[in-house]
Amino acid sequence: xxxxxxxxxxxxxxxxxxxxxxxxxxxxxxxxxxxxxxxxxxxxxxxxxxxxxxxxxxxxxxxxxxxxxxxxxxxxxxxxxxxxxxxxxxxxxxxxxxxxxxxxxxxxxxxxxxxxxxxxxxxxxxxxxxxxxxxxxxxxxxxxxxxxxxxxxxxxxxxxxxxxxxxxxxxxxxxxxxxxxxxxxxxxxxxxxxxxxxxxxxxxxxxxxxxxxxxxxxxxxxxxxxxxxxxxxxxxxxxxxxxxxxxxxxxxxxxxxxxxxxxxxxxxxxxxxxxxxxxxxxxxxxxxxxxxxxxxxxxxxxxxx
Amino acid sequence: xxxxxxxxxxxxxxxxxxxxxxxxxxxxxxxxxxxxxxxxxxxxxxxxxxxxxxxxxxxxxxxxxxxxxxxxxxxxxxxxxxxxxxxxxxxxxxxxxxxxxxxxxxxxxxxxxxxxxxxxxxxxxxxxxxxxxxxxxxxxxxxxxxxxxxxxxxxxxxxxxxxxxxxxxxxxxxxxxxxxxxxxxxxxxxxxxxxxxxxxxxxxxxxxxxxxxxxxxxxxxxxxxxxxxxxxxxxxxxxxxxxxxxxxxxxxxxxxxxxxxxxxxxxxxxxxxxxxxxxxxxxxxxxxxxxxxxxxxxxxxxxxxxxxxxxxxxxxxxxxxxxxxxxxxxxxxxxxxxxxxxxxxxxxxxxxxxxxxxxxxxxxxxxxxxxxxxxxxxxxxxxxxxxxxxxxxxxxxxxxxxxxxxxxxxxxxxxxxxxxxxxxxxxxxxxxxxxxxxxxxxxxxxxxxxxxxxxxxxxxxxxxxxxxxxxxxxxxxxxxxxxxxxxxxxxxxxxxxxxxxxxxxxxxxxxxxxxxxxxxx
Numbered sequence: 001x002x003x004x005x006x007x008x009x010x011x012x013x014x015x016x017x018x019x020x021x022x023x024x025x026x027x028x029x030x031x032x033x034x035x036x037x038x039x040x041x042x043x044x045x046x047x048x049x050x051x052x053x054x055x056x057x058x059x060x061x062x063x064x065x066x067x068x069x070x071x072x073x074x075x076x077x078x079x080x081x082x083x084x085x086x087x088x089x090x091x092x093x094x095x096x097x098x099x100x101x102x103x104x105x106x107x108x109x110x111x112x113x114x115x116x117x118x119x120x121x122x123x124x125x126x127x128x129x130x131x132x133x134x135x136x137x138x139x140x141x142x143x144x145x146x147x148x149x150x151x152x153x154x155x156x157x158x159x160x161x162x163x164x165x166x167x168x169x170x171x172x173x174x175x176x177x178x179x180x181x182x183x184x185x186x187x188x189x190x191x192x193x194x195x196x197x198x199x200x201x202x203x204x205x206x207x208x209x210x211x212x213x214x215x216x217x218x219x220x221x222x223x224x225x226x227x228x229x230x231x232x233x234x235x236x237x238x239x240x241x242x243x244x245x246x247x248x249x250x251x252x253x254x255x256x257x258x259x260x261x262x263x264x265x266x267x268x269x270x271x272x273x274x275x276x277x278x279x280x281x282x283x284x285x286x287x288x289x290x291x292x293x294x295x296x297x298x299x300x301x302x303x304x305x
Numbered sequence: 306x307x308x309x310x311x312x313x314x315x316x317x318x319x320x321x322x323x324x325x326x327x328x329x330x331x332x333x334x335x336x337x338x339x340x341x342x343x344x345x346x347x348x349x350x351x352x353x354x355x356x357x358x359x360x361x362x363x364x365x366x367x368x369x370x371x372x373x374x375x376x377x378x379x380x381x382x383x384x385x386x387x388x389x390x391x392x393x394x395x396x397x398x399x400x401x402x403x404x405x406x407x408x409x410x411x412x413x414x415x416x417x418x419x420x421x422x423x424x425x426x427x428x429x430x431x432x433x434x435x436x437x438x439x440x441x442x443x444x445x446x447x448x449x450x451x452x453x454x455x456x457x458x459x460x461x462x463x464x465x466x467x468x469x470x471x472x473x474x475x476x477x478x479x480x481x482x483x484x485x486x487x488x489x490x491x492x493x494x495x496x497x498x499x500x501x502x503x504x505x506x507x508x509x510x511x512x513x514x515x516x517x518x519x520x521x522x523x524x525x526x527x528x529x530x531x532x533x534x535x536x537x538x539x540x541x542x543x544x545x546x547x548x549x550x551x552x553x554x555x556x557x558x559x560x561x562x563x564x565x566x567x568x569x570x571x572x573x574x575x576x577x578x579x580x581x582x583x584x585x586x587x588x589x590x591x592x593x594x595x596x597x598x599x600x601x602x603x604x605x606x607x608x609x610x611x612x613x614x615x616x617x618x619x620x621x622x623x624x625x626x627x628x629x630x631x632x633x634x635x636x637x638x639x640x641x642x643x644x645x646x647x648x649x650x651x652x653x654x655x656x657x658x659x660x661x662x663x664x665x666x667x668x669x670x671x672x673x674x675x676x677x678x679x680x681x682x683x684x685x686x687x688x689x690x691x692x693x694x695x696x697x698x699x700x701x702x703x704x705x706x707x708x709x710x711x712x713x714x715x716x717x718x719x720x721x722x723x724x725x726x727x728x729x730x731x732x733x734x735x736x737x738x739x740x741x742x743x744x745x746x747x748x749x750x751x752x753x754x755x756x757x758x759x760x761x762x763x764x765x766x767x768x769x770x771x772x773x774x775x776x777x778x779x780x781x782x783x784x785x786x787x788x789x790x791x792x793x794x795x796x797x798x799x800x801x802x803x804x805x806x807x808x809x810x811x812x813x814x815x816x817x818x819x820x821x822x823x824x825x826x
Contacts, residue, residue, distance in 0.1 A: 050424055075426030085421030089439045099425050147425070157424075 001026055002047065002155065002187060007056030009042055016042045018211035019056070026154075029188040031202030033195065039211040040191045044157050047189065048077045060155065075102060078148030078156040078186075082163045084140040086132035092143055093128040099151045110150075117146040120182060138169040149182055156183070158190040162197065174200055195235060199242055207231060219246045224303040243300065244273035252295040272296050314485035321474075326493055327533060328469035332388065333456045333501070335531035336395030338524065340452055344400050345445065348407020349433065358408060365401040373398070373459045374578075377466050381579050385588045386547070391460070391468035398459050399452035406448025410441025443509055450505040457498040461490070465576030467547050467583075471497075473574045480551030482730040482754050543823060544590040544803075547575035547583060551728070552593035556763070557753055557799055559593075561615035568820045577698065581606065581660075590803060591819070597649055597700065597797040599656030607805040610815035617749040617767030619798040620774060621647075621700075623708070623790045624736065624751070624781065625743035630788065633691060633742075635716045637790065640743070642711055643704075644791035646677055652700065652795040659699040666699070670706035679711065686717025694732050694741035695724040700797065704745045729754050737785065747797060751777040751789070770796065 002024040009017040017039040024030045032040035045051040047058055049070050058065050065073055086095045093114065100110040118125060121142045132140055141161065148156060162170045177183060178201065192198055198205050199219045206216045215227040223242055226232040235242060250268035264278050272292065279289040315322060351358040371379075376397060380390030414437050422436045438445075464472030474490025477483070508523075552558035553574055562568045570591060575583065581600035583589045594601065596608060596619075623640050630637050655673065658664045674680035693708055695701035702724055709720040723741050726732045729750055735741045752763065752773055758780075766776040770792075778789040801816055813819050 048424055050420060071426045071428050073426075074424055077424075079421070079424035081417065081421060081424070083417055085417045085424075087418060087422070087436060087440075088415075098422075098427075102426055102431070 001061055002189070003057075003059040003062075004043070004047075005057045005059070007043070007046060007053045007058060009039075009046060009051060009054050015211050017046070017053075020208075020211070020213050021056075022206060022213060022216055024187055024189060026187050027185055029190060029201055029203045031198040031205045032189060032191045032208060033193070033198045033202075033205050034208035035193060038208040040193075040208050041159055043208070044159055044189055044191045048074050048079060048157055071102075075099060075151065076153045076155070078151070078153045080141075080144050080148045080156065080158040080161040082160040084132065084144035086140060086143060086147070088132055091129055091131060092135070095132065095143060096147050096150055098147060103151060113150055114146070117149055117182075120180060121146055122176070137165055138173065141165060141173065154186060156186045156188045158188065160191055160193070163192070163194070170197075177201060195238055195242065196245070199245055207234060220303075241273070244276065244296070245271050247272040247296060247299060249275060252292070252299045309485055311485045311488050315489050318474075318489065322489060322493065325469060325471045325473055325490070326497070327530075328463075329457070329460050329471045329494065329497060330530050331533060332391055332395060332460045332463050332468060332470055333453065333497075334527045335388075336392045336456055336460075337399055337449065337453055338527040338531060339392065339396045340399035340403050341449060343396070344403030344448075344452075345407050347400075348404045348445075349411060349438075351404070352408050352411035352437075355412075362401075362405060362408070365404050368397045369401045371397075373462050374465065377462060378579070381466065381582065385586070386467045386575060386579060386583045387573070387588075388463075388468045390466050391463035391470075395456050395459055395463070399456050402448040402451040402455070403445070404448075406444050406451075407441065410444030410448075411437050413444070414440045446505060446509040450502060450509065453501045453505060454498050457494060457501060461494055464550060464574050466579060467573035467575035467589075469574065473550050473553070476576075476728070477550030477554045477574075479730050480549070480728040480754075481554045482733065483554065486554065544570060544819075545588070546570035546572040546591040547580055547589040548572040548593040549577045549580065550574050552799065555753060555799075556760075557616050557749065562801075562816070565613050565615045566816055566820050568816065568823065570823065584802070584804060587804070590807060592802055594800055594802050595698075595700075595797050596800040597652040597656055597795055599653060599658065599660035599699065601802065602653055602657045603661035605805045606802040607808045609801045609803065609808070609813065609819060611800070612815045612817050614767075615816075616799045617752060617763070618770040618773050618796055619747035619749035620770050620792040620794070620796050621704070621745050621747050622774070622792045623743045624746045624787050625790065626736070626739075627782065627786050627788055629742050633689060633716075633718060636691065636712070636718075639711050639715050640708065641791045642679055642715075643707060643793055645794045646679075647794040649795050649797075652797065655703055656699050659703060666702040666706045669703050670710060673703075674707060674710055681710075681714030683710070683713040684715075684717055685719075686713070687719055688717040690719045690721055691743075692721045692723055692741045694726050694735050694744035695722070696729070696732055696744070697725045697727055701745060704793075736787070745793070746789075748773045748777050748789070748792075749798060751781065756780050756784070 004020060004022050006019050006021055007017060008015065008019050020039075020043065022030075032043055034040045042051055046053045047065070049065060086092075087098070090098070096114050096117070097110050100113070114128075115125075123139065123142050123146070127135060127139065127143075132143070135143065141164075144161070162173055165173065174197065190201060202219065204216060204218055205222050207214045207222065209230065215222065215231050217225070219242070222231060223235060223239070223246060226235070248269050248271055249266055252272060264275070266275055266278075276289065276292060279285045279292065347361060351361045373394065376394045377390060380394050384390040384393055418436060418440065419432065422432050427435065460470050461472035461475055463470040464476055471490040471494045474486050475494070478486030478488075478490060548559055553572065554560070559572060562570075575589070575592075577594070580589065580592045581594065581598065581604055584592045584606060585604035594606070594608075600606070601608065625636075625640075655669055658669050659666060671680060691712055693705050695705040705722050705724055709722055712718055712720050723735070726735060726744075729746075732741070732744050732746070733755055736744060748770070749767070752758070752767065756777065762776075766772045774789065774792060781787040781789060801819070803813065808814065811822055813822055
């Protein structure tokens with residue numbers, strides 16, 4: 001569990017992060033969301049002390065991070081950054097093995113673990129001898145994730161990890177991200193300015209502006225119980241799409257068709273958006289499609305008071 | 306006398322050439338190695354503490370702008386002569402590019418990569434050696450490359466402080482008017498620079514990966530070549546001798562000492578600018594010098610008697626093209642005003658004032674002319690310009706000033722002086738090409754360096770000053786259309802000299818005594 005207590009940070013006298021507090025529970029994905037300059041990246045980097053906070057405390061599992069040796073703290077936290085941050089002079093193999101080397105793992109252990117991660121992240125083995133510049137952006141980002149995961153640290157910090165990718169690659173990685181077993185056991189803080197990404201990946205979303213936290217909550221809460229105008233406006237643009245995405249089949253009680261669950265591989269947690277996409281892909285299911293829309297509309301009415 | 310080809314010269318002198326190349330490489334590599342050892346950590350330091358960067362780079366930049374000869378001069382009081390001052394001076398020249406490139410290389414490493422390294426838990430040392438230095442390596446190597454090329458060039462000057470190197474041939478050749486000798490030094494020096502540049506370029510391109518393989522080999526090569534140099538340059542002698550590059554290659558110099566006296570003193574090559582001081586400070590025991598040099602008086606040196614007469618007379622006189630005399634009709638009379646006004650001790654005294662009392666040539670010249678009732682205030686005329694040349698030592702500067710004052714006081718000509726021309730060849734070529742109108746030359750130099758007649762002729766005409774004078778005068782008129790005006794009256798010949806005290810203790814009064822002493826091992 002990560003606890004941030006009244007933390008502030010000034011750059012040249014200007015507050016970048018202004019007295020914020022929040023908690024991240026174990027195995028939770030918290031997304032820090034906001035426009036650029038809102039303080040989300042600063043907040044993230046204070047957790048592994050790439051930036052030292054001016055005041056306040058950050059605790060990881062109850063231990064103040066200030067009382068730990070900074071290198072040891074960082075070795076225990078995976079970090080993924082926007083432009084992968086791979087070492088251009090190291091091969092992919094060496095890049096993935098940086099932390100194990102710092103931890104003085106034996107070679108065999110590093111190799112096995114590398115192999116395991118390559119499989120999980122759908123990377124082919126022959127990239128190991130290549131250099132980062134020879135990889136595509138998506139591959140680089142996967143290698144960046146492998147590097148952050150290799151030491152099995154329970155916490156993962158991700159700074160706009162998919163920001164530099166094209167939309168198709170991004171969508172692929174998003175679905176992998178959600179299905180990756182390895183990530184389900186981790187406490188993750190992810191920074192992004194992409195609202196859809198935040199809703200897709202985050203268990204909870206923390207919306208920031210001008211160094212302050214405006215609202216923290218689940219995607220549904222953000223949409224249907226906005227704390228103020230700012231929050232409502234922030235999601236106004238893609239609102240309908242987001243609504244379809246946050247609602248799941250479980251939410252939409254009226255839509256009850258177990259036959260369809262089997263036929264289309266739906267589960268209770270399938271989002272309405274994905275279900276509609278599947279149903280609309282051929283014309284046979286027009287009736288179910290319309291039913292689902294109707295059910296969703298019923299559900300929506302209840303949400304918006 | 307047949308013209309020797311460059312190839313013949315190289316074959317004949319190949320042993321010397323190889324020694325010089327080894328010395329040259331040794332100097333370059335040793336200084337480069339030291340510069341890397343000093344410069345890279347300094348570069349890293351200022352990349353860490355940016356506040357220091359402007360002052361460190363500023364100081365290194367200022368050091369870089371000191372003329373190389375002056376820098377060598379500063380080194381002598383601290384390090385004496387030999388390899389140490391040369392390496393120290395080269396080190397200083399190599400520092401700036403290495404410090405600057407290390408600094409630039411490290412500060413320009415992509416900050417994202419550094420952040421990634423930190424985020425993975427690297428400490429500062431790991432960050433430096435695993436990330437920053439490897440990524441800065443191409444830039445650092447580019448700096449080393451620049452430094453290497455600079456050092457190959459500047460190392461030619463090492464011969465001034467008896468550190469050897471290809472400068473011995475280059476500057477010897479300039480003094481001796483021997484083009485083959487100049488080229489035998491200059492071409493290998495240029496080739497060394499190109500080769501070294503290319504070799505390092507390969508390292509630079511292949512970057513960090515090859516560097517990792519070579520990181521032990523390259524310093525090893527540097528150290529081995531350096532060590533060879535240091536070992537070869539240590540020679541044990543009873544008396545430490547230092548001769549000028551010019552003296553080394555002359556019949557009336559080291560060659561004559563070997564052939565006529567059978568004397569081999571294993572001399573080091575050293576610039577005349579520092580030779581006397583080195584003798585005084587006991588860095589050297591035996592030096593070649595000029596018999597009218599003021600420092601003989603200043604440092605209490607003793608001129609050994611040339612009992613077998615290998616040093617021909619060197620009476621000074623202005624030399625000038627006949628056609629120049631016709632163009633400036635009043636000139637000959639004026640220039641001859643100084644004729645006979647000197648003897649050896651007068652000239653030594655004037656040189657003493659310049660070399661030791663540090664009076665300006667202008668003051669010495671004016672005092673002398675006033676004393677001899679020859680001084681007249683300049684007329685500031687403008688009816689034509691006469692350009693006077695001089696070689697690069699005190700006596701010539703003083704004579705140039707005297708001629709300038711005489712010409713400007715007695716005629717309406719204007720005078721331009723081109724002082725400090727590097728050697729006989731440069732002066733004479735300047736005269737031949739009408740870059741200067743006249744300069745004071747010495748009969749012995751005219752005979753041995755410029756005319757180069759057969760040995761019999763040399764023997765015959767060098768017996769008396771007058772015969773030498775008449776011979777060079779008539780030959781110069783015949784061959785070059787150049788006249789020797791009347792002799793000034795002093796004989797600035799070559800001489801071997803020692804500290805007076807030591808020569809008394811060892812009872813060495815003549816060159817033959819010296820030979821007996823050296824042989825009596």
